[in-house]
Amino acid sequence: MAAVVLVGAQWGDEGKGKITDYLAEKAEVVVRYQGGSNAGHTVMVGEQEFKLHLVPSGILYPGKLCLIGNGVVVDPAVLVQELDGLAERGIDTSSLRISDRAHLILPYHKGLDAAEEERRGQAQIGTTKRGIGPAYVDKTARTGIRVGDLLDWEEFRGKLARNLAAVNEMLAKIYDRPGYVLEAILDEYAGYARRLRPLIADTVHLVNEALKNGRRVLFEGAQGTLLDLDQGTYPFVTSSYPTAGGACIGAGIGPTKINKVLGVVKAYTTRVGGGPFPAEITGSIGDTLREQGREYGTTTGRPRRCGWLDTVILRHAAEVNGLTGLALTKLDVLTGIDPLRICTGYRYGGEIIRDFPASLKVLQQCEPVYEEVPGWQEDITAARSLADLPAACRSYIRRLEELAGVPVHLIAVGPRRDQTIVVEDVF
CATH class of the missing domain: 1.10.300.10 (Adenylosuccinate Synthetase, subunit A, domain 2)
Known part of the structure; x- marks a missing residue:
């Protein structure tokens, strides 16, 4: 049995679509467990771009059983439009099933x-x-x-x-x-x-049968940890549970059936909408990140707010999700920015805090504590192993791991499937 839960470790928009698509090649079943058409996953297949909102990213591989779980809220108008759009592009959607409990x-x-x-x-x-x-x-x-x-x-x-x-x-x-x-x-x-x-089925039975029969199952979350109804920056959150525990509720499985929890983290931080954002960058560097990273919402087209990598958030995500590994995305976007900054803590009331506060009033008054690290100038989009990356780039990854307390398993150096470095197999 191999059950992997994929969660966003920031405010969403971490590149979960690419990582889900990458892992779906080895998975046999892909389950979307929460959220609705407010989520958007962008996946590149060769030179083709797919924008998915309700259909699990595994649909782009023929023969994968794709389940919309009971924890999802389904807009049938959006779903039918999405199915029609995929069919027009030659994608077979006959393997999709929708929970009768959704x-x-x-x-x-x-x-x-x-x-x-x-x-x-x-x-x-x-x-x-x-x-x-x-x-x-x-x-x-x-x-x-x-x-x-x-x-x-x-x-x-x-x-x-x-x-x-x-x-x-x-x-x-x-x-x-x-x-x-x-x-x-x-x-x-x-x-x-x-x-x-x-397409309507008892997906709870389907996913539990798959696990019982030793099939590889990938649970795909939408949004991110900081948008979780309980663990996020309430009330600037979504209305469901994007954290790993949400997979149990939203797919109908027991927690003992989960083997790994992979947190997707962008090499910097972004968020959409209102609410405090301690590591936010204003000015030219923030604009550079937005344009180089194409930081505009898949669903709404809204420009995302950009900031430095915030490891206070990452440690919070590691705790509440029980992360066993990280998938680091958009590392290539940082190329050419030197020096880089990493937020290691917050300064509040004259003290340094390293745990993420629940109070928005406190968070609004927090000032980021930064550590500067060298950047790199080399193009890394052709890298396919850690050894191919510049020394400064490898140091940035090691420091992220140290501060988050979680090892990096996958590294995305571009949007395509082949632009992925595997440090440790997930399945």
């Missing part, structure tokens, strides 16, 4: 998302307005509608009618917005039901 995103979830974000004014969280939060709210409030309800149309209709009565009243009285028409949603979702019915 919750559906409905049009009113998007409406509520946009209305509430607008109402927050200057205190906006930076939601993608794709209905993710409201769908998880309904799930927790036990009023959600699940993918399996598409298989029983009368059940679906009854639940939708009950929900709309409450939602339309809320939209009118709180947000001064028009409501939704039951028949219009039913007409739209009837088409999705016909299209997705063959």
Whole structure:
């Protein structure tokens, strides 16, 4: 049995799509376990670029069983569009299965998302307005509608009618917005039901059977540790659990079945949206990182805020995920920047702290403590082993490992599949 959980070790956007795609070659089953279409994974296959939002990255390899787990909130409109786009490019999606326990995103979830974000004014969280939060709210409030309800149309209709009565009243009285028409949603979702019915399955059983039979399973998270609902920079977080524990809940497996947890970390730090960011860089170096690293959101196109590598965050990610290894991405983007800085701690109230604080008020007042290290000028995109990397580059990796307390297993020196250095096999 080989079960590997892949998590983001920063604020998301760490390059998980490339690493998932790379590992999926050896995996036999790939499971997406949380989040929704607010996530975006960019994968390069040769010169072709694929942007995936709901479909697991393993779909780009023929014959891999790809599961959308029960912890995901599924927007069927986005999913159908994604499946059609993949089919147009010759990708076979017949191996995809969607959990009957996963919750559906409905049009009113998007409406509520946009209305509430607008109402927050200057205190906006930076939601993608794709209905993710409201769908998880309904799930927790036990009023959600699940993918399996598409298989029983009368059940679906009854639940939708009950929900709309409450939602339309809320939209009118709180947000001064028009409501939704039951028949219009039913007409739209009837088409999705016909299209997705063959793909709906008991994915909990499928993944546990795969593990029992010794198959290699990769659990793919969206977003990152610092966006986790409990462990992230609350309230500037997502509405689910991107950490490794979320794989157990979102895929329906016991924690004893996980063998390894691989944290994906960018060679620098980025985040999208509001909230404190101690190691953020303003000025020309931040602009250079953004442009060289193509730091724009896969889903929204929003420019990402860029900063130096923050090992306070990494140590937090290592603790809460139980990381057994790291996949270091976008190392090539740092080429030409000299010296480099690494954030080793925060200065708060005259003291140095090295543990990530829960309080945003404290975090906003933290100043980064930096260690300067030499940069390198050599192009590293053709490197295929540690020995191929410049000495300064190898030193940067060693220092990251020392400060994070976790070894680096994979190194990405470019976006393509072959631009990957394997230090230690994951599967």
